[in-house]
Amino acid sequence: MITTVAELKRGETAIIKEFDEIDVPLKLLEMGCLPGNRVTMMQSAPFKDPIYLDINGTHLAIRRETAVKISVEIHG
Amino acid sequence: MGKSINVSLIGNPNTGKTSLFNRLTGLNQQVGNYPGITVEKKEGICKLDRGLKAHILDLPGTYSLNTTSLDESIVVETLLNRNSKDFPDVAVVVSDIENLKRNLLVFTQIKDLEIPTILVINMADRMERKAISLDIELLEEELNTKVVLVSARKNQGIDNLKDAIANYKQLTSEPCLNASVIDVEYFEKLKKTYPNQLVYKLWLVITQDVNFGKLDRNRDIEDLKQHKFDIKSESDLKKMQHKETVVRYQFINGLLKKVLSIDTENAKDLRSRLDRILLHKVWGYLIFFVILLVIFQAIYDWSTYPMDWIDQAFASASSWVNTVFPSGPLTDLFAEGIIPGLGGIVIFIPQIAFLFLFIAILEESGYMSRVVFLMDHIMKRFGLSGKSVVPLVSGTACAIPAVMATRNIEDWKERLITILVVPFTTCSARLPVYLIIIALVIPDERILGGAFNMQGLTLMLLYLLGFGAAIFSAWVLNKILPIKRKAFFVMEMPAYKLPMLKNVAITVIEKTKSFVVGAGKIIMAISIILWILASYGVGYQFNGAETIVKEKYADQNLSEAEMDQKIASHELEYSFIGYIGKGIEPAVRPLGYDWKIGIAIVSSFAAREVFVGTLATIYSVESDGEEEQTIKNRMAAETNPILGGPLFNFASGISLLLFYAFAMQCMSTLAIVKRETNSWKWPAIQFVFMTAAAYFAALGAFQILK
Numbered sequence: 001m002i003t004t005v006a007e008l009k010r011g012e013t014a015i016i017k018e019f020d021e022i023d024v025p026l027k028l029l030e031m032g033c034l035p036g037n038r039v040t041m042m043q044s045a046p047f048k049d050p051i052y053l054d055i056n057g058t059h060l061a062i063r064r065e066t067a068v069k070i071s072v073e074i075h076g
Numbered sequence: 077m078g079k080s081i082n083v084s085l086i087g088n089p090n091t092g093k094t095s096l097f098n099r100l101t102g103l104n105q106q107v108g109n110y111p112g113i114t115v116e117k118k119e120g121i122c123k124l125d126r127g128l129k130a131h132i133l134d135l136p137g138t139y140s141l142n143t144t145s146l147d148e149s150i151v152v153e154t155l156l157n158r159n160s161k162d163f164p165d166v167a168v169v170v171s172d173i174e175n176l177k178r179n180l181l182v183f184t185q186i187k188d189l190e191i192p193t194i195l196v197i198n199m200a201d202r203m204e205r206k207a208i209s210l211d212i213e214l215l216e217e218e219l220n221t222k223v224v225l226v227s228a229r230k231n232q233g234i235d236n237l238k239d240a241i242a243n244y245k246q247l248t249s250e251p252c253l254n255a256s257v258i259d260v261e262y263f264e265k266l267k268k269t270y271p272n273q274l275v276y277k278l279w280l281v282i283t284q285d286v287n288f289g290k291l292d293r294n295r296d297i298e299d300l301k302q303h304k305f306d307i308k309s310e311s312d313l314k315k316m317q318h319k320e321t322v323v324r325y326q327f328i329n330g331l332l333k334k335v336l337s338i339d340t341e342n343a344k345d346l347r348s349r350l351d352r353i354l355l356h357k358v359w360g361y362l363i364f365f366v367i368l369l370v371i372f373q374a375i376y377d378w379s380t381y382p383m384d385w386i387d388q389a390f391a392s393a394s395s396w397v398n399t400v401f402p403s404g405p406l407t408d409l410f411a412e413g414i415i416p417g418l419g420g421i422v423i424f425i426p427q428i429a430f431l432f433l434f435i436a437i438l439e440e441s442g443y444m445s446r447v448v449f450l451m452d453h454i455m456k457r458f459g460l461s462g463k464s465v466v467p468l469v470s471g472t473a474c475a476i477p478a479v480m481a482t483r484n485i486e487d488w489k490e491r492l493i494t495i496l497v498v499p500f501t502t503c504s505a506r507l508p509v510y511l512i513i514i515a516l517v518i519p520d521e522r523i524l525g526g527a528f529n530m531q532g533l534t535l536m537l538l539y540l541l542g543f544g545a546a547i548f549s550a551w552v553l554n555k556i557l558p559i560k561r562k563a564f565f566v567m568e569m570p571a572y573k574l575p576m577l578k579n580v581a582i583t584v585i586e587k588t589k590s591f592v593v594g595a596g597k598i599i600m601a602i603s604i605i606l607w608i609l610a611s612y613g614v615g616y617q618f619n620g621a622e623t624i625v626k627e628k629y630a631d632q633n634l635s636e637a638e639m640d641q642k643i644a645s646h647e648l649e650y651s652f653i654g655y656i657g658k659g660i661e662p663a664v665r666p667l668g669y670d671w672k673i674g675i676a677i678v679s680s681f682a683a684r685e686v687f688v689g690t691l692a693t694i695y696s697v698e699s700d701g702e703e704e705q706t707i708k709n710r711m712a713a714e715t716n717p718i719l720g721g722p723l724f725n726f727a728s729g730i731s732l733l734l735f736y737a738f739a740m741q742c743m744s745t746l747a748i749v750k751r752e753t754n755s756w757k758w759p760a761i762q763f764v765f766m767t768a769a770a771y772f773a774a775l776g777a778f779q780i781l782k
Contacts, residue, residue, distance in 0.1 A: 022311060025564040029321045030140045032178055042348065046357050049453045050462070052569060058178055059347065059569040061449045063456075066564055 001074045005053065006067035008041035014072035015039075016055075023069045032056040039072060080129045082163065083122075083241055086151060086186065087170035088179050089137030090442070090570035092198045094118075095228035096170055097134040098578055100238075107586055116480065124242040133162055139178070141185045142317060143284050146483045153286050155189055156277055166192045166244035168237070172199045173208055174571070176336065180328045181321070183219070188255055188276035192247035193221055194240050200225035201232060211335040218331050220250045229576060253327045255279075258319040262308070270296045283313055347571045354446050364450060371434045372536050377529075379426035383511075386426075387708070390419030409607060417603025420508075420689025421596040428504045429588045431473040436583040438469075440575035448567055458547050459554025461485060461565060464494040468546060471501030472539065475745045477587065478503075479752055489559040493550050495752055496762055499745050500546035500738070502539045505685040509736045510538055512688055516712055517729030541737050545769075598683050598743070606653065606679060606690055613651035621647040648694065667735065667771070668728030668778040670716065677735070684741045727781035731774040739770035 008014060016037050024033070032055045033039070040054040049064040087093045097105070101120025118134040135154060136147035143149045154162050167186050171179030176197065186193055195215075203210070216223050222240050226233030256263035256275060266278050273296050280286070281300055308316070354360055397411040438444050444466055452462030463485045471478035478498045485491040502510070518534045617624065625643045634642070648654055656678070657671030664674040676690040695710040714723040724732075740746070746759040753759070 022314065025144075025566060026142055026314070026317055026321065027139065027144055027564070027566045029318055030142065030178075030181055031566060031568065032325075034322060034325055043351060043355050045355070045449060045453055047453050049456075050449060050565065052351070052355065052449060056177070058175065059571075061445075061452075061462075061565075061567045061569055063452070063565045066566070 002071060003074065004068050005039060005041070005062075005070040005072055006048070006051065006064050008039070008072070008074075010041055010043060012074065013038060013040045014074045017071045017073055019070050024066065028062065028066070031060055032058045033070065039070075079127070080131050081165045081241070081244065082161075083130045083132045084154060084162070084164035084167050085132060085134045085170060086155075086167055086182065087137060087196075088139055088175065088182065088568075090568060091137075091170045091172045091175070091179060092228045093137060093170040094134060095576055095579055096196065096198060096226065096234075096237075097132065098582055099228050099231060099234050100130075100132055103582070105582075107590070122238065122241075124238050126242070128242050130238075130241050133164070138182060140182050140321075141280060141284070143286070144486045149284070149286060152280060152284050155186065155191065156280060156286060164191060166194060166241060166247065168194045168196055168241070170196045170198055173197050173203055173210070174199065174206065174338075177325075177328055177332055180219075180331075181324055183221075184251075184253055184255075184324050184327065185276075187220065188251045188253075189280075190249040190251065190274060192244050192249050194237070194244075194247065195219060195221050195223045196237060197223060197225050198228055201227040201230050206338070209337050215331070215335045218335070219252045220248050221252070222247060251276075253324065255320055255323060258316055258323055262316075270300065272296060283317060345571070347569075350572055351446070351569070354443070355449060360446070360450050364447060367438075369536070371431075372539060373529075373532050374430070374434075377532070379430055380511075382426040383423055386419065386423045390415055390422070393419075405611075408611065409604070412611075413604050413607030414600070416692040417600055417607075417689050420603065420685065420692060421592060421600070423688075424504060424508060424685060425588060425592060427507050428473065428592070429584055431504055432584045432587045433580065435470055435473060436580045437575045440573065440579055442570045442572045444469075445567060445569050449569065452565065458550040459490065459493050460497075460547075460550050461487070461490045463565075463567070464490065464550075467494050467498050468501050468543065471498045471503060471546075472542075473504055473587070475499045475501070475503050475742060476748050479745065479748045482752070486564065489554075489557060492559070492753065492758070493553045493557070495749055496553060496758060497546040497549045499740055499742065499762065499766065500542050500549065502542040502737070503684075503742075505683060505742065506538075506736050508685050509680075509687045510535060510733060512708055512711065513724065513729050513732050515708060516724040517726050538733060538737055545738060549765075598686070602679055602683075602686050603689055606675075606694070609653040609656070610648060610651050610694055613647070613654070615650065617650040618647060621650065653694070666778065667774045668731045668782065670714075670723060672714075673723075673732070677741075681739075681741045681743075683743065684736060684739075687736070727778050730781055731778035734777050735770045735774040737770070738766055738773055740766035 002017065003014075005014075005016075016033060016035050016039055018035050037056045039056075042052040042054050042059065044051040050061045051064060051067055052059070052061050085093055085097055097118065097120065100122040104122075105118060105120030107116055107118050116136075120132050120134075122130040122132050124130055133154070135151045138148045138151045141148075141152050141155070143152055154160060155164070155167070157163060169179075169183045169186060171183070183193065183195060197210075202208070212223050212225070224233060224237045224240050226237055228234075263275055263279070267275050270278060278300060281297055354363060394411045394415045397407060397415065401407040401410075438447070447465050447469070448462035450462075451465045455461055455464055464482070467478040467481040467485075470481050475498050478501070479495050482491050482494045482498070485494060514531050514534050518531050521530050522528065523530055523533070613619070622643050625646050626639070629639065629642060649658075653675055654671070657675040660674045660678060661671040664671075664677065669677070672691065672694050675694065676687045679690045680687040691711060695714075711724055712722065715721065716723045716725075716728075740763045746763060749759040749762060750756055
C-alpha cells in the first residue's frame with residue numbers, strides 16, 4: 001500500500017519511495033531519508049505535528065507539512 | 077621550541093565531540109567569537125609527545141558541508157580557506173559507533189577536499205554491550221584514513237588519538253570516493269576552466285553561500301563566484317546535491333556492509349522507552365512543567381543562602397574599610413563606591429551558576445530536543461518554532477547567549493521573531509531586582525496548605541509573565557512582519573545520556589565567568605561614576621549643607637548621628653546625581669517612585685542588575701554611617717516623601733516589578749541583536765516598544781493599586 005509518512009500509525013514501518021527533490025529539504029536526505037530506506041513512526045505530538053520517526057536508525061522529528069511529501073510503501 | 081599544529085574537530089551534533097574536546101584540552105581552552113559574527117569559537121591547546129603542541133578548534137556540529145545555518149557556514153569557510161590561520165593541518169572527524177553511517181557522510185566530503193583526516197569513532201565502550209563488531213583495518217583501507225576508537229566518557233583511547241594527531245604527516249589526503257560521477261560532463265568542464273583548483277572546492281563554492289572575507293583573495297574563486305558557473309539552474313543544482321548525497325550514501329552503505337555488524341535485536345533501547353513517557357501527550361507536558369517548577373523553586377530557595385552570606389560579607393567589608401583606614405576620598409570611594417558595586421556583581425553568582433547548571437544538564441542529557449518536539453506545534457501558532465524554546469529557556473539565564481542560540485533556527489522569520497522577543501524572558505539580571513522587591517513587598521508566607529511559598533510563587537508568576545509577553549509579541553510580529561518563510565523543520569532526537577560532570581562543570585564555569593566579567597565591568601564602571609556623581613556637587617546648597625541643615629534643625633535638639641544623617645541627605649539631594657534625579661522625577665512619580673529609584677532605573681538602562689547596586693551606592697553615600705546595614709534593610713527604611721508610608725509598598729513594588737519585566741534595559745543585548753540582525757533597525761524597535769510597554773504597565777499598576 002502506498003501512502004505518506006504522515007499517515008503511518010504508531011509503530012508502523014514502511015519503505016521510503018521516490019519523492020520530489022524540490023519539496024524535501026536536503027538536510028532530511030543527509031539524515032538518511034533516502035528512497036529504499038526503512039522508516040518507522042515512533043510517536044507523534046498532539047495534532048500529529050511534529051512527528052517522531054526512526055529512519056534507518058536515526059531518530060528524528062519533522063513537521064507534518066514535510067511528512068506529507070514523503071511517500072512510502074507499507075509492505076504486508 | 078615547540079611546534080604547533082592546527083587540528084579541527086568536526087562532526088555531527090550529539091557525537092560527543094565536545095566531550096572529546098574537553099578531554100583533549102582540559103581547562104586549557106577559551107571561548108571567543110569568530111571575527112564579525114557571534115558564532116561561538118571554542119579553541120584549546122593539547123600537548124602531544126616530543127614537545128609538539130596541537131591547537132584544537134572545536135567547529136560547530138554539522139551533518140554535512142551543505143550549509144543551512146550560520147554555524148554550518150563556519151565549518152565550510154574554515155575548511156575551504158587555505159590561507160586562514162585556522163586552516164587545519166589535520167581534520168579529526170568525530171563519529172559515534174551507533175550512528176556511523178550518518179556520521180560518515182561529512183567525512184567523505186572532507187576527504188574530497190584532500191585534507192588529511194583522522195576518523196574517530198566515539199562511544200566505543202558500547203560496542204560489546206550492543207554486540208557491534210567492526211573491521212577497522214578494512215575500514216581504514218577503504219576510507220584512506222586512520223581510524224581511532226575512543227570513549228570520551230570513559231577516557232579511553234585518548235592517547236592513541238594524540239599519537240595519531242602527532243603522526244599526521246603519514247596520512248594520505250586521497251579522497252575515498254569520486255563525487256563527480258553525479259554529472260561527469262559538468263565536473264570535467266569545471267576542472268578545465270580552473271585547472272589549479274580542487275574540483276570539490278569549486279563545487280562547494282558554487283552550491284554554498286560562503287564568505288571568505290579578505291583572506292582568500294584567489295582570482296579563480298572570485299571569478300567563479302562572479303559567474304557562479306551559471307550553466308545550471310538553481311533547481312538543477314539542488315537535484316545534483318540530492319544526487320551527491322545519494323551517491324555518498326551508496327558508497328557508505330556498501331562499505332559498512334563489509335566492515336560493520338550490528339545486532340539489531342537490541343534496537344528497543346532505553347531511548348524509545350523513555351520517549352514513550354517523556355513525549356506522552358499528557359505526561360510529557362506535565363513532566364516538563366514540573367521540571368520548570370522545580371528549577372525555579374530550587375533557584376529561589378537554594379541560592380538565597382549564599383546570597384545572604386555575600387550580602388552580609390560585603391556590608392561588613394565596607395564597614396571594615398571605614399574603620400581601619402583613615403577617612404578621606406579614597407576610603408570613601410572603596411567603602412561606598414567600589415565594594416558595594418562589587419557586591420552587586422558577586423551576589424548574582426549563585427543564581428547564574430544554578431541556572432546554567434540546569435540548562436547544561438537539560439542540554440547534555442538530550443532532554444532539550446524533547447522540549448523542542450513537545451512545544452513545536454504550540455510555538456508554530458505564534459510564528460515561532462520548537463527550536464525557539466531553547467533560546468526562550470536560555471533567556472532565563474541571559475538574553476545574550478539566548479539570542480546567539482537562535483542561530484540553529486533555519487528560517488529567518490522565525491529566527492528574527494525569536495531574537496526580538498527573547499529579551500522579555502526573565503533573565504538572571506532581573507532576578508536580583510525581583511528578589512529584593514519581592515522580599516520587601518510580598519509576605520513570606522506559605523499558602524495552599526504550606527506547599528508553596530508566596531514569594532516563590534510570585535517569582536514564578538513573573539517568569540510566566542515574561543514568557544507570556546514574549547509569546548504575545550511573537551504572535552503580533554508574525555502577523556505584521558512582511559517576510560516570507562521557507563521553513564523546514566528537521567531535528568535529531570539524540571539518545572539519552574547521563575550528563576558528564578566535566579562537561580556540565582566547564583559550561584557552568586565558562587558561562588558564569590564570562591557573564592560576571594562582561595557584566596561586571598559595566599556595573600563596576602557605573603558604580604564608580606555614580607559614587608562620584610553622588611559625592612560631589614556645586615553651589616552653596618551642596619558645599620554649605622552642614623551650615624544649612626544645622627540652622628534648619630537648630631531648635632530640634634537632634635543627636636549627632638541624626639544630624640549627620642540629615643546633612644548627608646541634604647548633600648545627596650544637591651549633588652550632581654540629585655539634580656539628575658530631580659530632573660526625571662516628574663516622569664517616574666506617577667509610577668510610584670522617588671528620584672532615587674529614578675536614578676537607579678536610568679542607570680540600569682545600561683544593565684538591569686545595576687539597579688540594586690545603584691540603590692546600594694546611593695543609600696550608603698547617604699547613610700555615611702559606621703554601622704553598615706544590608707541593602708534590603710536600608711530599602712525597607714525608605715519612606716515616600718509625598719504619600720508617606722514605606723516607599724517600597726505593594727503598589728510601587730508591583731509597579732517596579734512590571735517595569736523591570738518589560739523594559740529593554742541591557743546595552744549588551746541591544747549590541748548582540750544589532751550584530752545578529754545586521755542592522756540598528758531591529759534593536760531600535762525592540763528598545764522603543766519594550767520600554768513603552770514597561771512604562772504603561774507600571775503606570776497602570778501603580779494607579780490602580782495605590
